[in-house]
Amino acid sequence: MLVVMPDANMGATAFGIDGLKEFEAEMKQSIIPFIENNFRVKNTRADRALAGLSMGGINTLYTGVYNTNYFSYLGVFSSGWIVPMQNSIADAQYGYMKQNSSKINNDLKLFWLSAGGKEDIAYKNGQIMLARFDELHIHHTYYEYPGGHTWPVWRNDLYHFAPLLFK
Numbered sequence: 001m002l003v004v005m006p007d008a009n010m011g012a013t014a015f016g017i018d019g020l021k022e023f024e025a026e027m028k029q030s031i032i033p034f035i036e037n038n039f040r041v042k043n044t045r046a047d048r049a050l051a052g053l054s055m056g057g058i059n060t061l062y063t064g065v066y067n068t069n070y071f072s073y074l075g076v077f078s079s080g081w082i083v084p085m086q087n088s089i090a091d092a093q094y095g096y097m098k099q100n101s102s103k104i105n106n107d108l109k110l111f112w113l114s115a116g117g118k119e120d121i122a123y124k125n126g127q128i129m130l131a132r133f134d135e136l137h138i139h140h141t142y143y144e145y146p147g148g149h150t151w152p153v154w155r156n157d158l159y160h161f162a163p164l165l166f167k
Contacts, residue, residue: 001165002039006031014055015082017089020062027063028070045107049165051075053154054122058082065093068107073165076113077157078149080126090129097136105139112161116153117146 008014010022027050036043050071052060057079064074081090097104104111115126133140143160147153 001162002035002041004031004035008052008056008059015058015086020059020089023059024063024066028067032070045070046072046109047166049073049075051077051112051158051161052079053077053157054079054149057122058086062089062093065097065104068104072107072109074108074111075157075161076111077154077161078114078116078120078122078126080113080122080129083125083128090132094132094136097133097138101137105137108139109167110164111138111140112143112164113140114143114145114153114157114161116148116150117144119146119148120153121149 006026008023010019010026013019032048035041041047045068048071050060050064051074052058054077057076058081060074060076061079061081064071081087081093083090113126113130115123117123120126130140130142143157145153145156147156
């Protein structure tokens with residue numbers, strides 16, 4: 001497995017729609033083509049995962065859900081649409097998910113979400129999002145490990161998420 005960790009600090013505001021679109025474009029137009037042109041990798045969605053923590057989790061939500069033709073596995077660690085700041089972005093994605101729930105559920109082999117317990121600053125937003133996923137019948141797996149919005153939590157998330165990939 002090749003792990004690629006882009007910076008993701010785009011020129012636009014990271015949490016706004018422009019920053020999310022910029023990340024999505026960078027992933028599809030630069031990062032994936034660079035990897036495929038420079039490394040011996042399989043180039044199908046069945047052989048690609050996208051995961052991120054905190055802001056990277058929001059990038060994963062945005063890019064991954066809209067691009068299941070690129071990815072079969074999504075991992076969202078300590079994240080969720082930020083209420084109320086990202087309500088319009090979240091509402092648009094929930095609308096898309098409602099219209100495309102069968103496609104999303106069929107395309108994604110794993111939609112894995114996690115949080116660092118109630119002490120995680122993203123916990124409440126993540127719980128709101130999980131409830132919406134349940135309403136929309138979006139298949140997902142949820143994992144919680146106490147410790148807040150911290151590296152030990154994310155290392156534990158990766159420890160549990162990585163073995164589920166590419167099965």
